[in-house]
Amino acid sequence: MPEPESKSMPEVATELWGLTKDYARQETVDPLKGVGRYLGYGALGALLLGVGVILLMLAGLRALQTQTGDTLDGTLSWLPYLIVLVVASALVGWALSRISKKK
Numbered sequence: 001m002p003e004p005e006s007k008s009m010p011e012v013a014t015e016l017w018g019l020t021k022d023y024a025r026q027e028t029v030d031p032l033k034g035v036g037r038y039l040g041y042g043a044l045g046a047l048l049l050g051v052g053v054i055l056l057m058l059a060g061l062r063a064l065q066t067q068t069g070d071t072l073d074g075t076l077s078w079l080p081y082l083i084v085l086v087v088a089s090a091l092v093g094w095a096l097s098r099i100s101k102k103k
Helices: 009-066 079-098
Strands: none
Touching: 009 079
16 A cells, blocks of 8 residues: 655645635636626616616606596696596505515
């Protein structure tokens, strides 16, 4: 049976430092890169969804203002704004109700 090579103390310390550094990179940096990518896509999706909802609210407001004829003119011209505000508030309330702690 061959005898194992004996290494000097600086060689052992250098090897230990390299192993520690590689392990730390494997267990921290690499997973954080994956989380960053996940958060980036999530933030982009939330931004696009928010812009889409805002544009839909504006389209609904414009439709109420132009497609209802003389019904919402004059003293009732504020009503389309109230309707869109109520719908937007309902959407915000629904979204907040979906945010819950896991039991």
